[in-house]
Amino acid sequence: MAASLWRAVMGSSSSGGDDPASGGVEFWHGAERAGWLTKQGEYIKTWRRRWFVLKQGRLFWFKDPAITRASVPRGVIPVSSCLTVKGAEDVLNRQFAFELSTPTETMYFIADAEKEKEEWINSIGRSIVQHSRSVTDGEVVDYDSRPQPAPKTKGEPEE
Template structure:
């Protein structure tokens, strides 16, 4: 399902030579990310575990094969965190230390950090991003109850 999320965020059109539009959805993932680091991620179709470099920026969690991320890098995938419902520890589910899960309405993705501290930092960073980016949708819908019709 991560591939379907990728298509939803990136569009299904042909890739262009502009890496900002074709692979980052307008996010400069190579510059000043909110969080970066290695995580082991379970594959979408073949359920093998692979070590990937993750970059969290502007409400999107990108992953790459290499930790050297430049303007020319093409993400292997991306998760729009605003579509995520929860991020929480999953050691009991996977029976592995430092495991956590990220769930959307359609799927649950599993990750393994290298330490307990890194796991907690990823959960906190992703959780903060979920709240921040899901809130931005409702900010436009906020009603100002202090102003009454006729108050000018």
């Protein structure tokens, strides 16, 4: 019922499948992260301030923060389709800017402060890793670890 209602309101999902874009996510409460970001438009490259909600592998945006069960997102990005999230001050020549890229596009956002930018990048990055279908546990990269020497063959002493 909810899925067909979502399709009727939103059309087909941005993830390209038959699933509704919301994926049954109750975006109106319990967000992993929520707050204001300025987002560049997809077709008309103007900058608009939107209220973003990150929950269960989806990044939703709305015109204002008064979100209820009846609210309809202005858009949604399934983070499982995202490849990277990183700072983009140098690309846009704007403070607190970051980018989110998929195989087909790169989206740009501007936070209100450096701390907020870093928190969004960290939250979205964690969500990408948690919800990516293309990464198995054995392929997860720990970016905090130092580069490791080449694997030793059996019988060689450990360093």
